[in-house]
Amino acid sequence: MFKTNLRFTWRNLLKNKTYSAINIIGLAVSLAACILLLLWVQDELSFDRFHSNSNNIYRLAASFKQEGKDNVWSGTPAPVATFARKELPEVANTCRVTDNWSISLLEYKGKKYFNNRCGLADATFFTMFNFPLVKGNARQPFTDDRSVILSETTAKKFFGEEDPIGKILNADDKNAYHVTGVMKDMPFNSSIRYDIIFDFTVLKRDYTGNDYWKSLDEDWGNYNYSTFLLLAPGADSKKVGQKLANIHRRNQDGEFTKNLTYIPLPLSKVHLYTPEGKDDGITIVKVFIIVAAIILLIACINYVNLVTARAIKRAKEISLRxxxxxxxGGLFWQFLHEALMIFLIAMLVATALIYLVMPLYNEIAGKRIVFNPLQGNVLLVYGITLLATMLLAGIYPALSLSSFKPLEAMKGKLSGLGSKVAFRKVLVVVQFSFSIMLIVGTIIIGNQLKYIRQKNLGYNKENLLYFGMRNITEHYDAAKAELLKQPGVVAVTASGADIMNAWSSTGDADWDGKTAAQQTFVINQISAERNFLDVMNLQIVQGKGFSGTPADSTNYLLNETAIKVMSIKDPVGKRFTFHDKKGVIAGVVKDFHFQNLHRQIEPAIIYFSPWRWRMYVKTTAKDASKAVAAVEKIWKQYNPDYPLEYQFLDDAFDTNYRSDIRVGKLFNCFAIITILISCLGLFGLVTYTAETRIKEIGVRKVLGASVPGIVSMLSKDFLKLVGISIVIAFPVAWWALSKMLESYPYRTAISWWVFALAGFITLAIALVTISFQAIKAALANPVKSLRSE
Amino acid sequence: MIKITDLEKVYRTEEVETVALNKLSIEVKEGEFVAIMGPSGCGKSTLLNILGLLDDPDAGSFIFNKIEVANFNERKRADLRKHNIGFVFQSFNLIDELTVFENVELPLIYTGVKSADRKKRVEEVLDKVQIMHRRNHYPQQLSGGQQQRVAVARAVVNKPKLILADEPTGNLDSHNGNEVMELMTELNEQGTTIVMVTHSEHDARYSHRIIRMLDGQTVTENILV
Structure with a gap:
C-alpha cells in the first residue's frame, strides 16, 4: 500500500506542476529558513554547555546597590576565590580567569606573533573546565609561574611539527615563558576563549608590598578577575554569594562594601544573560525561535490551504476510492503518505538550499556553524521541524479529506474541511497577520539601528583615527610635534580611554556634602591630554575647562550626569577629591556617549594625566591617507617590533554595533522570506479559487462581464482578508515592538507612518499576487471553460 | 438476492422537498440482468446508489443476500460493498494518475489481497476484457470504449456477486457501446447479477427484465427472456 501511495503521489506531483512547485518550494524555503534559524539558536544556546560540570559552575558578579540602581561588575577581586575555597565547604573548586594585557607579542627563534589571545588562569582551569590537554598534566599544568599552555593551533604556528613541551617563548614583557602543555583549541561556543594560558599566580609579582594593596591575596579593590566557582551539587548559590560578600566586608570594611553582594551566575547563562542574570542575548534567541515557529506555521498553513482547496478537484478520485x-483509515494513510513524501522532498531541497547559503549565512550571522545533516544536533532540528510540520499540516488535511461522503463528493459537493471556505480564510488571515507584524518589526528594527548610528554622540567621530601608542607614550610630545608637521594631520591628542568604550571606573571620589547614600558612587574615569575636548569636539557647558597651567593636574571636568548624581549646585570651583588628590571642578562637560548606546550615560570624569596610551589623530576626509602614512612613519620609529593597528573612529563605531546590525540583517532576511511564503500561499489559493470558479467566470463573461469586473470580483475577497489581517496585526506589533525597544535606553519613536508603510507594502504585494492569477482567469476564453463542463 | 420493500428517500433543502423514491419495491434474483429505465429525475440513480450501499434510505427495507442492510452504518456498508459489489459509471471514473493495471488492482489492494495474487487476478481480468496489451497505459491514452472496458475490469476483479452499472454506454459511440454491452452479457452468463440504469432501449434489450420508473415508483416491468 505504501509503495502504491508513493507512486501515486509522485505521478500526482508531476502532473500538477504549479501546485507541486508552490507547495514544495514554499515548504523547502521555509524549512530551510526555519532550520537555519534553529541552528543559530542552537549554537547560541550551546555556549559553555560542553563542560561536564557546567551545571555546577558559576561566575561571580559584584553588585553594588546605589540609590535603587544596581551597579554590577562581572569581575571580582582576586582574594574572593581564595577565601571561598578555604572557608566555604559547598565550594568544591574555584578558578580565576582574566585577560593577560601585559603581553601582546611572543617570539620564538625569530618568529613573532601578535595578538594571541592571552589569558591568565588558575591551575584548576584544566580540571574544572573541559579544556582537554593534548600534552601536559591537567592536574598540574604549570611547573612554575612562567609556564604557559598553548592551543594546538598556536603551538603549530610557533613550532611546526616539533614537540612544544619545554620550548621557550620570549614575550614583550621582557620575560621568557616555557611551554608545559598543549590544549585542544577552545571551541567557538565557549565564552572563555584563549590561545595561550598563563599562570594566574604570576600576577603576584606585580605587588611589592609597599603599595596600598600589599599582595594579590589582599587586594580587595581590583575587580579585574572573573571568578568561577564549582559548587557541590545541591548547594544554594545565592547563599554562597551572600557568604562571600560577608567575607569581603570582614576584610574590607566601609561604606563602599556596605551594599555589596555577590551574584553567582550559572556558567550556562554567561553568554546570553547580563552578569546579574537579566535577559540579554536571550531576547534575540527567543525572538528568533518565535520567528522560526511563525515561518513554519505559515508554511504549514500554505500546505493545508492548498491541499484542502485542491480537494475539490480531487473529490472524484477520493470518492471513487x-x-x-x-x-x-486507508485514505488517512494515503494522505499522510502524500504529505510525508512532499515534506521529504521539501526537506531534500531545503538541505540543498542550506548548503548553498550556509557560507553567506555564517558571514551575516557571524557564526561558524558547520552544516552536516547527519550530525546529531542537525538531525534533531530536522526531526523537530518534520514532526511539527507533519502534525500541523499532515494530519489535519488527512483527517478531513478522508471523511468525505463519497456520493456528495462525486457530485462536487464537499463535506469536511474542503468545503469550509471560512476556515481557509481564517488561515490566510493568520498568515498575513504574522507577515504584517514582521514587516512592521523589520522597519522598526531598521529605524532603531539607523537611529543609533545617526545619534549625536556628543563628540565628533568623523575623520579621526586612533591607536594604542605603546612606546610612543614615553615620547608623546616629540611624536606629537613630529606628526603635526605632516600633511593631512590636523590635530593630535591622547587619552587613557577609548572614547567609545570607556570602561574604567572607580569609587575613589569625594566632595563636600557627599551623603552616606552616595558612598557607593562610582565614576567612569577618562584621563586625557589638555586639548582632548577641543579635538574631540566635546562641549563644556559650565566653567572653562583645562587652563593650560600645571594646576590642570587637579582640575577635574565632570559630565552633566555626574553633577546630577552627586547633586552639586553651582559645581564650578567646588572642591573635588579624586584618587586622594584634592582639586576643583573646573568645568562641566555636556553628556556624551562614552559607552555603547545600549547603556545609559553614567557619571564620568575627564582628568589631566600623563596616564595615557591611546593617540587620537584628526585629519580631513581628503587627506586621510596622508595622515595614515604619517602615523605609520612615526610608528615605525618608536615601535619597530609591532604592527600598527589603527582604526577610524566611525569604523570602530560600526564595529560596536556589529551584533545589532547582524541581528537586524538576519531579521530582515527572515521577514522577507516569511512574506514571500505567505504570498506563495495566497497565489496558490487564488489559482485554485479561479479554477473552481472557472465556469462561473465563463457564464459571467458570456453575460457581459468585463475583464476588470471579474478581476475585482476575484481580488476583493482576498484583499478583504489582508485588510482584516492589518487590523489584527497593528496593535499586536505595536505592543511587541514597544516592549522590545524598551531594552534600548536610546530609542526611536514608533510613528504612524511605519504602520501606514507596512500596510501599504502588504496590500501591494498581495494585490500583485492576486491579480496575476485573477487576470489570467478573467482573460480565459469562456467558450472553452463552458464546454469543458 | 436483492429485495427492497417500501423504500423511501427524500432530499430536503431549506425550502424544497424532493421525493426521490416513493415506497418503491423491487426484487432482483441472483443471476438476473435487470435494466432500469425512466426519464431524468425519476429516482433511478438514487435507487442505484442505495443498491450500491453508497446511500441509505429514509424508510423501508433493503435485504441484500438475506441480510437487512437498510440500517447498516457507513463502516459495515463499506465492508459489504467492497466484497460484493462492483460499479461501472457512465464517465468511467478511472484515476488518471494510475495505469490501467493499477486502476484494476486498486480494489484488490483495499480488500487486502497479496501482491502475487493481485497480479494474477488483474492479468486474468484484463485478458478477459481484451485490454492486456494496454496494461501500462494511462486512462487518457485510451479510447472511451477501452476506458470503459478497464472500468468493467475494475468492477469485476474482486469477483463481486452484483454489478451496478450507471449508463455504462452513455459516453460511448454505438460500436464501443455494443462491445461493452456484450462484455456485460458475458459476465452475466458467467453468473454475475447485473443491475443497469440506462436511457437506451437498445442497451436495455441486452437485459432479462426492464423496470420502468416514474416519480420514484415502478410503472411497468417487461420481461424480455
Missing amino acids: KIIGANK
Whole structure:
C-alpha cells in the first residue's frame, strides 16, 4: 500500500506542476529558513554547555546597590576565590580567569606573533573546565609561574611539527615563558576563549608590598578577575554569594562594601544573560525561535490551504476510492503518505538550499556553524521541524479529506474541511497577520539601528583615527610635534580611554556634602591630554575647562550626569577629591556617549594625566591617507617590533554595533522570506479559487462581464482578508515592538507612518499576487471553460 | 438476492422537498440482468446508489443476500460493498494518475489481497476484457470504449456477486457501446447479477427484465427472456 501511495503521489506531483512547485518550494524555503534559524539558536544556546560540570559552575558578579540602581561588575577581586575555597565547604573548586594585557607579542627563534589571545588562569582551569590537554598534566599544568599552555593551533604556528613541551617563548614583557602543555583549541561556543594560558599566580609579582594593596591575596579593590566557582551539587548559590560578600566586608570594611553582594551566575547563562542574570542575548534567541515557529506555521498553513482547496478537484478520485473499497483509515494513510513524501522532498531541497547559503549565512550571522545533516544536533532540528510540520499540516488535511461522503463528493459537493471556505480564510488571515507584524518589526528594527548610528554622540567621530601608542607614550610630545608637521594631520591628542568604550571606573571620589547614600558612587574615569575636548569636539557647558597651567593636574571636568548624581549646585570651583588628590571642578562637560548606546550615560570624569596610551589623530576626509602614512612613519620609529593597528573612529563605531546590525540583517532576511511564503500561499489559493470558479467566470463573461469586473470580483475577497489581517496585526506589533525597544535606553519613536508603510507594502504585494492569477482567469476564453463542463 | 420493500428517500433543502423514491419495491434474483429505465429525475440513480450501499434510505427495507442492510452504518456498508459489489459509471471514473493495471488492482489492494495474487487476478481480468496489451497505459491514452472496458475490469476483479452499472454506454459511440454491452452479457452468463440504469432501449434489450420508473415508483416491468 505504501509503495502504491508513493507512486501515486509522485505521478500526482508531476502532473500538477504549479501546485507541486508552490507547495514544495514554499515548504523547502521555509524549512530551510526555519532550520537555519534553529541552528543559530542552537549554537547560541550551546555556549559553555560542553563542560561536564557546567551545571555546577558559576561566575561571580559584584553588585553594588546605589540609590535603587544596581551597579554590577562581572569581575571580582582576586582574594574572593581564595577565601571561598578555604572557608566555604559547598565550594568544591574555584578558578580565576582574566585577560593577560601585559603581553601582546611572543617570539620564538625569530618568529613573532601578535595578538594571541592571552589569558591568565588558575591551575584548576584544566580540571574544572573541559579544556582537554593534548600534552601536559591537567592536574598540574604549570611547573612554575612562567609556564604557559598553548592551543594546538598556536603551538603549530610557533613550532611546526616539533614537540612544544619545554620550548621557550620570549614575550614583550621582557620575560621568557616555557611551554608545559598543549590544549585542544577552545571551541567557538565557549565564552572563555584563549590561545595561550598563563599562570594566574604570576600576577603576584606585580605587588611589592609597599603599595596600598600589599599582595594579590589582599587586594580587595581590583575587580579585574572573573571568578568561577564549582559548587557541590545541591548547594544554594545565592547563599554562597551572600557568604562571600560577608567575607569581603570582614576584610574590607566601609561604606563602599556596605551594599555589596555577590551574584553567582550559572556558567550556562554567561553568554546570553547580563552578569546579574537579566535577559540579554536571550531576547534575540527567543525572538528568533518565535520567528522560526511563525515561518513554519505559515508554511504549514500554505500546505493545508492548498491541499484542502485542491480537494475539490480531487473529490472524484477520493470518492471513487471509497466506492471501490477504501475505508477511512486507508485514505488517512494515503494522505499522510502524500504529505510525508512532499515534506521529504521539501526537506531534500531545503538541505540543498542550506548548503548553498550556509557560507553567506555564517558571514551575516557571524557564526561558524558547520552544516552536516547527519550530525546529531542537525538531525534533531530536522526531526523537530518534520514532526511539527507533519502534525500541523499532515494530519489535519488527512483527517478531513478522508471523511468525505463519497456520493456528495462525486457530485462536487464537499463535506469536511474542503468545503469550509471560512476556515481557509481564517488561515490566510493568520498568515498575513504574522507577515504584517514582521514587516512592521523589520522597519522598526531598521529605524532603531539607523537611529543609533545617526545619534549625536556628543563628540565628533568623523575623520579621526586612533591607536594604542605603546612606546610612543614615553615620547608623546616629540611624536606629537613630529606628526603635526605632516600633511593631512590636523590635530593630535591622547587619552587613557577609548572614547567609545570607556570602561574604567572607580569609587575613589569625594566632595563636600557627599551623603552616606552616595558612598557607593562610582565614576567612569577618562584621563586625557589638555586639548582632548577641543579635538574631540566635546562641549563644556559650565566653567572653562583645562587652563593650560600645571594646576590642570587637579582640575577635574565632570559630565552633566555626574553633577546630577552627586547633586552639586553651582559645581564650578567646588572642591573635588579624586584618587586622594584634592582639586576643583573646573568645568562641566555636556553628556556624551562614552559607552555603547545600549547603556545609559553614567557619571564620568575627564582628568589631566600623563596616564595615557591611546593617540587620537584628526585629519580631513581628503587627506586621510596622508595622515595614515604619517602615523605609520612615526610608528615605525618608536615601535619597530609591532604592527600598527589603527582604526577610524566611525569604523570602530560600526564595529560596536556589529551584533545589532547582524541581528537586524538576519531579521530582515527572515521577514522577507516569511512574506514571500505567505504570498506563495495566497497565489496558490487564488489559482485554485479561479479554477473552481472557472465556469462561473465563463457564464459571467458570456453575460457581459468585463475583464476588470471579474478581476475585482476575484481580488476583493482576498484583499478583504489582508485588510482584516492589518487590523489584527497593528496593535499586536505595536505592543511587541514597544516592549522590545524598551531594552534600548536610546530609542526611536514608533510613528504612524511605519504602520501606514507596512500596510501599504502588504496590500501591494498581495494585490500583485492576486491579480496575476485573477487576470489570467478573467482573460480565459469562456467558450472553452463552458464546454469543458 | 436483492429485495427492497417500501423504500423511501427524500432530499430536503431549506425550502424544497424532493421525493426521490416513493415506497418503491423491487426484487432482483441472483443471476438476473435487470435494466432500469425512466426519464431524468425519476429516482433511478438514487435507487442505484442505495443498491450500491453508497446511500441509505429514509424508510423501508433493503435485504441484500438475506441480510437487512437498510440500517447498516457507513463502516459495515463499506465492508459489504467492497466484497460484493462492483460499479461501472457512465464517465468511467478511472484515476488518471494510475495505469490501467493499477486502476484494476486498486480494489484488490483495499480488500487486502497479496501482491502475487493481485497480479494474477488483474492479468486474468484484463485478458478477459481484451485490454492486456494496454496494461501500462494511462486512462487518457485510451479510447472511451477501452476506458470503459478497464472500468468493467475494475468492477469485476474482486469477483463481486452484483454489478451496478450507471449508463455504462452513455459516453460511448454505438460500436464501443455494443462491445461493452456484450462484455456485460458475458459476465452475466458467467453468473454475475447485473443491475443497469440506462436511457437506451437498445442497451436495455441486452437485459432479462426492464423496470420502468416514474416519480420514484415502478410503472411497468417487461420481461424480455
